[in-house]
Amino acid sequence: MTQPVAIEQTVHALSDRVRSARPSEVRKVFRAAQRPGIISFANGAPFLDGLPFEKLAEDAHRILAEQGSAALQYGPGDGIPALRSHIVEIMRLEGIDARPEQVIVTAGSQQALDIAARVTVNPGEVVLAEGPSYAGGMAVFTSLEAEIIHVPSDHDGLIPDELEKAIAEVRCSGRVVKGLYTIPNFQNPGGVNLSSERRTRIGEICRDAGLLIFEDNPYGLLGFDGSTLPAIQPQFPDITLYFGSFSKMFAPGLRLGWVLAPDWLHAHLLNTAETGALNPAVFNQLMMSAYLDDPSWKTTLDAYRGIYRAKFEALVETLAECMPEGTQWNQPTGGFYLWITMPQDIDTEKLVYEAIERGVVYVPGTAFFTDGSGRNELRMSFCLPPLEDIRRGARILGELFTEAAAKAQ
Amino acid sequence: MTQPVAIEQTVHALSDRVRSARPSEVRKVFRAAQRPGIISFANGAPFLDGLPFEKLAEDAHRILAEQGSAALQYGPGDGIPALRSHIVEIMRLEGIDARPEQVIVTAGSQQALDIAARVTVNPGEVVLAEGPSYAGGMAVFTSLEAEIIHVPSDHDGLIPDELEKAIAEVRCSGRVVKGLYTIPNFQNPGGVNLSSERRTRIGEICRDAGLLIFEDNPYGLLGFDGSTLPAIQPQFPDITLYFGSFSKMFAPGLRLGWVLAPDWLHAHLLNTAETGALNPAVFNQLMMSAYLDDPSWKTTLDAYRGIYRAKFEALVETLAECMPEGTQWNQPTGGFYLWITMPQDIDTEKLVYEAIERGVVYVPGTAFFTDGSGRNELRMSFCLPPLEDIRRGARILGELFTEAAAKAQ
Numbered sequence: 001m002t003q004p005v006a007i008e009q010t011v012h013a014l015s016d017r018v019r020s021a022r023p024s025e026v027r028k029v030f031r032a033a034q035r036p037g038i039i040s041f042a043n044g045a046p047f048l049d050g051l052p053f054e055k056l057a058e059d060a061h062r063i064l065a066e067q068g069s070a071a072l073q074y075g076p077g078d079g080i081p082a083l084r085s086h087i088v089e090i091m092r093l094e095g096i097d098a099r100p101e102q103v104i105v106t107a108g109s110q111q112a113l114d115i116a117a118r119v120t121v122n123p124g125e126v127v128l129a130e131g132p133s134y135a136g137g138m139a140v141f142t143s144l145e146a147e148i149i150h151v152p153s154d155h156d157g158l159i160p161d162e163l164e165k166a167i168a169e170v171r172c173s174g175r176v177v178k179g180l181y182t183i184p185n186f187q188n189p190g191g192v193n194l195s196s197e198r199r200t201r202i203g204e205i206c207r208d209a210g211l212l213i214f215e216d217n218p219y220g221l222l223g224f225d226g227s228t229l230p231a232i233q234p235q236f237p238d239i240t241l242y243f244g245s246f247s248k249m250f251a252p253g254l255r256l257g258w259v260l261a262p263d264w265l266h267a268h269l270l271n272t273a274e275t276g277a278l279n280p281a282v283f284n285q286l287m288m289s290a291y292l293d294d295p296s297w298k299t300t301l302d303a304y305r306g307i308y309r310a311k312f313e314a315l316v317e318t319l320a321e322c323m324p325e326g327t328q329w330n331q332p333t334g335g336f337y338l339w340i341t342m343p344q345d346i347d348t349e350k351l352v353y354e355a356i357e358r359g360v361v362y363v364p365g366t367a368f369f370t371d372g373s374g375r376n377e378l379r380m381s382f383c384l385p386p387l388e389d390i391r392r393g394a395r396i397l398g399e400l401f402t403e404a405a406a407k408a409q
Numbered sequence: 410m411t412q413p414v415a416i417e418q419t420v421h422a423l424s425d426r427v428r429s430a431r432p433s434e435v436r437k438v439f440r441a442a443q444r445p446g447i448i449s450f451a452n453g454a455p456f457l458d459g460l461p462f463e464k465l466a467e468d469a470h471r472i473l474a475e476q477g478s479a480a481l482q483y484g485p486g487d488g489i490p491a492l493r494s495h496i497v498e499i500m501r502l503e504g505i506d507a508r509p510e511q512v513i514v515t516a517g518s519q520q521a522l523d524i525a526a527r528v529t530v531n532p533g534e535v536v537l538a539e540g541p542s543y544a545g546g547m548a549v550f551t552s553l554e555a556e557i558i559h560v561p562s563d564h565d566g567l568i569p570d571e572l573e574k575a576i577a578e579v580r581c582s583g584r585v586v587k588g589l590y591t592i593p594n595f596q597n598p599g600g601v602n603l604s605s606e607r608r609t610r611i612g613e614i615c616r617d618a619g620l621l622i623f624e625d626n627p628y629g630l631l632g633f634d635g636s637t638l639p640a641i642q643p644q645f646p647d648i649t650l651y652f653g654s655f656s657k658m659f660a661p662g663l664r665l666g667w668v669l670a671p672d673w674l675h676a677h678l679l680n681t682a683e684t685g686a687l688n689p690a691v692f693n694q695l696m697m698s699a700y701l702d703d704p705s706w707k708t709t710l711d712a713y714r715g716i717y718r719a720k721f722e723a724l725v726e727t728l729a730e731c732m733p734e735g736t737q738w739n740q741p742t743g744g745f746y747l748w749i750t751m752p753q754d755i756d757t758e759k760l761v762y763e764a765i766e767r768g769v770v771y772v773p774g775t776a777f778f779t780d781g782s783g784r785n786e787l788r789m790s791f792c793l794p795p796l797e798d799i800r801r802g803a804r805i806l807g808e809l810f811t812e813a814a815a816k817a818q
Binding site: 013014015016017018027034043045048049051053054056057058060061062063064065068069071072073074075076107108110111114118119120121122136139140143178212247251252253254255265268271272274275276277278279280281282283284 | 427452
């Protein structure tokens, strides 16, 4: 490649959007998390060893042997009817009453978020989000040159009064608030649940202010005790775009998620989905449908909830023994994540590279804010590592942070 | 849903981009093509019955039974190394010398085109393309509010002098020409090959004018006689984004394609791919790699070339017998498409609905232009229907168009 920079300057090839994009620091951390032997608390990746692989293998064999020509052909842009019917049943578990023709299946809920943002958000507009919030979700909006402004949360999730305040402030500054991006269940990374009262109140605030609600719900079925609060969508179907995913409740490897949107957005979302990717993989959808045809998927999910609870308990027990004084964490009742607040003078972004040197990786808190907050915070995913790695990794971090706290004195 | 329009107006939910998007007429046609029993010349869908489904079924079973946890987990944003190595070997067949780390695997080449356009094209900029050109490819650019301007082609493909003229004209109008979108092999829908001399000349024109080349090549290995012209990319690697797909040479059902871009664009493309979809499905990539591990995939492809040639010959034989006087078509030497030009007074867009009534569907020529051209033209895909349906469908269209021609007298 001769003088790439020169060529780039000649061709002016980057879009203004890409020129304005900030390089993702957090990607370094995730790359490190791939290293063999490292104990990773970084990835929001589910524990998969409990899946019925033999059954899945037989499903795959049957589908390809019996209907290979259909399974490997193009398919409908909104997904195959059989899977959309299953999705409707799954959403019913969280109080959502929808019809299969309202569902658009996508290559993971990340793609669903992406098309929803492309259809609804203009450059310069503001999308409100919990602080902290899912880095990948916020990146979808910022990649469209929208700005994320955080709304403070507490142990009951997003604070309604703070939401009203944020809307008013943004509007005073003369800008458009397009919507609220929220993860109401076992939030990523905060681990908190948005209370029922607040779901109603926040929906009313968004409706009265003419905001869309981007309700991202990959973790709803992963409460440790199996209980789930009703989604926001049923109370505010006209303004809510609801995003579901099979990546956490089953596995990410088939890349399947979905969006349920108000009817007046459906055609625009489908058009954007088809322009961007034609259709979700038919074979994968047949695999997912076959898995859901057998009701034992719920038993498998129950087993997962127990596994995740045990891992969470092992993590907090160990942290309680070895983290420096002044360290705080929430008490999630489900999901994948523990959000930890260190003493003010601990810089988790600086320390993560030392942690990687010692064989452990987490995600620094700054990854979950667009405004530079979170320097003394971090997210630990407890879902993937084996129990003994969780204990060992937590102790290594305990030592590292205790040393850092001592130095900071 | 109460007063969706009122809500839409309250929420102002659509992005300006979506507001400006034209509804896709052609989608109606493709919906019709799904009807059971209809003979479809519309879909650019490959013939799959010749695939070794039993082997594919065993591959899938083995992958899930032996490495299910890895196959169903998240994976690298640019794809698994094994598949990227296969892709490098495949590109070598068309004269491309690349390294696996330069390749980004995507959920079909449609997604690759989409991320490439998002990274490089600004609203209001112009992308040049053959006239006619692939509707889905052009839609990627127009969905970003870029404008497609067509450059005339002849039996040797895009005409270099016309390309220079188009660049000059657009620049006179004060606008930015960002690049050329071209399908050099067995073009969709024209079926023509861009000659070797023109590949060089067109690359020089783009390089000298500071344009990017979007080289879309899903059909390169599908020449009836197995011969392929070298790609444009090897001569102009600094300005060429090369798009490959498994959808036509294997099957669309795994949704796998790729982009090979200049090194200075790689990080931006990967960032955009990960923001939009995280990563391509690992299981599907393992399936594709396993298929390519067995060199017999080339024998299967040879068989396909014979099948497509036979279908093409059956189609043109029948058309020669039954189409009205003054009908013309090209003589593709590979690929999926026959491009037909009817007498001036035949409106293929009006007639397609009558054709559907009679049990046959094609794509009207207007779908392949952004400027309303193509009224008396149409695309017939000969790859998917069985031979007898090709003959029967062609006769039905012959009758329809002959009646229309008589009426037009």
